[in-house]
Amino acid sequence: MKDAMEDCSETIGRHRLETCRRALEKNHFEVYLAAHCAEAREITLDKILPGLGAKSVSWGDSLTLYATGVLDALKEKTGLHVIETFSESLPREKILARRREALGVDLFLAGTNAVTETGKLVNLDMVGNRVSAITFGPKYVVLFIGRNKIVSSVAEGMQRIRNVAAPLNAMRHHHLQIPCQETSRCTDCDSPDRICNTWCITEKSHPGGRIKVVLINSDEGL
Numbered sequence: 001m002k003d004a005m006e007d008c009s010e011t012i013g014r015h016r017l018e019t020c021r022r023a024l025e026k027n028h029f030e031v032y033l034a035a036h037c038a039e040a041r042e043i044t045l046d047k048i049l050p051g052l053g054a055k056s057v058s059w060g061d062s063l064t065l066y067a068t069g070v071l072d073a074l075k076e077k078t079g080l081h082v083i084e085t086f087s088e089s090l091p092r093e094k095i096l097a098r099r100r101e102a103l104g105v106d107l108f109l110a111g112t113n114a115v116t117e118t119g120k121l122v123n124l125d126m127v128g129n130r131v132s133a134i135t136f137g138p139k140y141v142v143l144f145i146g147r148n149k150i151v152s153s154v155a156e157g158m159q160r161i162r163n164v165a166a167p168l169n170a171m172r173h174h175h176l177q178i179p180c181q182e183t184s185r186c187t188d189c190d191s192p193d194r195i196c197n198t199w200c201i202t203e204k205s206h207p208g209g210r211i212k213v214v215l216i217n218s219d220e221g222l
């Protein structure tokens with residue numbers, strides 16, 4: 001049974017997501033609201049995918065996307081060419097070749113580091129394959145965003161990404177050597193392993209509806 005605090009968080013989350021939804025739609029994004037990850041999966045499979053006619057799919061690294069279970073469902077679909085770009089058993093060159101190929105898919109799935117109440121997406125990439133695909137290449141993009149990613153402005157989003165999301169993300173990647181894994185704070189490092197290399201601010205979806213956003217009323221991802 002849900003306690004009173006959870007009820008309050010849900011209500012506040014719903015209001016903030018509604019604000020985001022209106023702003024994103026004004027910026028030509030196609031927006032869906034989901035109460036939780038399972039509903040985000042249903043919306044994607046039942047409402048979004050049938051109209052796209054996608055024959056190929058790939059994705060950017062996203063804990064929120066993984067939590068929805070959408071990828072597992074897509075991998076089971078026949079007739080869909082799935083380009084996996086994160087397999088640890090593949091050599092680096094092969095991974096990079098696949099990431100280039102993934103820029104030409106029909107459908108690209110990912111998360112977003114922050115979304116503003118004014119309807120802008122804020123992302124920061126290490127390699128750039130995710131922000132490239134969000135910007136141009138795949139015919140359609142679907143982004144999964146938890147309520148904890150909502151910020152009031154691009155500046156607040158950049159601050160949150162640098163000092164919260166990026167250090168947490170750095171800690172997931174044990175093979176990298178970067179100072180924020182130890183300090184939990186960004187020191188604007190010069191490490192060759194630095195994961196913060198390209199900022200991308202998406203102000204509007206062009207063409208309208210190319211980028212679809214599923215806003216989820218739960219805290220997801222980093």
Ligand code: SF4
Binds near residue numbers: 166167170181185188
């Ligand atoms: S710039 Fe370097 S220290 Fe700062 S968050 Fe990114 S990887 Fe960590």
